[in-house]
Amino acid sequence: MDKKKLIDYKIFVPSILIMIAISIPFAMYEAESLELLNSIFDYIVDVFSWGYLWYGIILVVAGLYFSFSKYGQVVLGDPKEKPRFSLFEYASILIAMGVGSTIMRTGMLQWTSVANDPPAGVEAGSPEALLWGNAYSMFLWGFQVFAIFVMIAPAMGYILHVKKRPLMRISEACRVLFGDKFTDGIGGKVLDVLFLVSILAGAAVTLGLGAPIITQNLSHLLNIEVNFGLTIIVTIVWVFLFSLSAYLGIEKGIKRLSTWNMYLAGIFAIFILLGGPGVFILNYFSDSLSFLLSNYLNISLNTDSVHQGEASHIQSNTVFWFAYSATWAMLHSVFAAKISRGRTIKEMILTYFLAPTLLSWVATGVLGGLGVHRYLTGDLSVLNLVKEEERMAAIPEILSTLPFGEIAIIIFMVVALIFLTTTLDSTTYTVAAYTSTRDMSKYEPPKLLRIVIAAVITVLSLVLMRIGGLAPLEVISGLMGLPVIIIQFILIYAAKKMIDEDQAWKNNIRKSS
Secondary structure, eight states: OOGGGGBOHHHHHHHHHHHHHHHHHHHHTHHHHHHHHHHHHHHHHHHHHHHHHHHHHHHHHHHHHHHHSGGGGBBSSOTTSOOSSOHHHHHHHHHHHHTTTHHHHHHHHHHHHHHHSOSTTOOTTSHHHHHHHHHHHHHHTSHHHHHHHHTTHHHHHIIIIISOOSOOOHHHHTHHHHHHHHHHSHHHHHHHHHHHHHHHHHHHHHHHHHHHHHHHHHHHHHTOOOOHHHHHHHHHHHHHHHHHHHHHHIIIIIHHHHHHHHHHHHHHHHHHHHHTTHHHHHHHHHHHHHHHHHTHHHHHHOOOTTSOSSOOHHHHHHHHHHHHHHHHHHHHHHHHHHHOTTOBHHHHHHHHHHHHHHHHHHHHHHHHHHHHHHHHTTSOOHHHHTTSSOGGGHHHHHHTTSTTHHHHHHHHHHHHHHHHHHHHHHHHHHHHHHHBOSOTTTSOOOHHHHHHHHHHHHHHHHHHHHHSOHHHHHHHHHHTHHHHHHHHHHHHHHHHHHHHHHTHHHHSBOOOO
């Protein structure tokens, strides 16, 4: 096949041009653009908080409906075919993609944001504020966010593995609703460009925000200053890893890294429990989980409407978290669809609901519990540390209180680096599959294309890290969640319509022996 035909320039080039057009003014006027974007976002939080909160709940309900109704038994692919991965491998890949390195950051430090700015009526730094903190950290990695991530996947998986459509695109999944003229015309191109812009923006932000997780720990370990040179070195190593993994593909790269990291993360958790305050962590985990389950509906739907004044961290951050998660929804769903051949819709949705949630809750319990213990015993003034300019510098301070603290920091960096790698190799692979003109129901995306996508993401992120513009881009990523939410509901309906038209709940299910 001609190399020029491997990529669809009609959606790739406009996406790159839009990213450049957005990024230049951000970089030139970072403070002003950040102020403007934040004021827009604050307005949305004020006016539409309730909508984002209900959006999360509705998607959980939709996921349960698809799982436990006749649609749940529909197989994505040939019903006689075995799933592509074992359940452990499948869950590990979804965890690595769904949770990534962000859990390392939020698990260790998210509780501090709530403890310093608790809900109305709760005293900052109090025992109740500490319980709110870890319970909220768990909530962030709960059912709503993974429902947001997975609910486009039934439509994408169906067109790819059942309909055998060659292009793995949002526009293709909409064909059943909008017809050929829209899908093959400007409307379909707009949908596909929106997908790419939201993913490229999100990936650049992830690369930019992920680097400090490594650089701050390296700085502490080697007693060197964090500067752009160190950031460049860390980023190059990281880019090499995720480019190599994406180049090797799902079987040899992404799957192996994901499963290895599950074992390594488990060893690290046991190390903290045995070398640190294990009994306290287990008690605090139980208390946090109890507090979360007791207050789950409260956190899910509370808008602080009767408490006049500024919204608390929980109220404003939940809206941002759901909006930001919506930006990533298309990527997560397209990737989940690609690796779910041979799985039923029920298996795909429930694995995404449960596996990342359970791992995140354990990670939050262990990492957050260690920090809370150090704060309570007075070993470390954690709540003051995180108020300083670089929050992430608190992570090595907390880890260094463990026996063999330097080893703990090294293991933490390795686990975080692999999580960062698996998030971005999945991103690179998915964008390559999305922009490829190859038949994605039969082939993998071209290796050359995966490297090109990795290079584009890296250059964009490094330029924005150097000249400014990363913070505004993060807010833009949150704002871009709004059109994605509309697309999500359209594609949930499209999945139902396609399955009903084909009567797949009767014709494409596993036959009981």
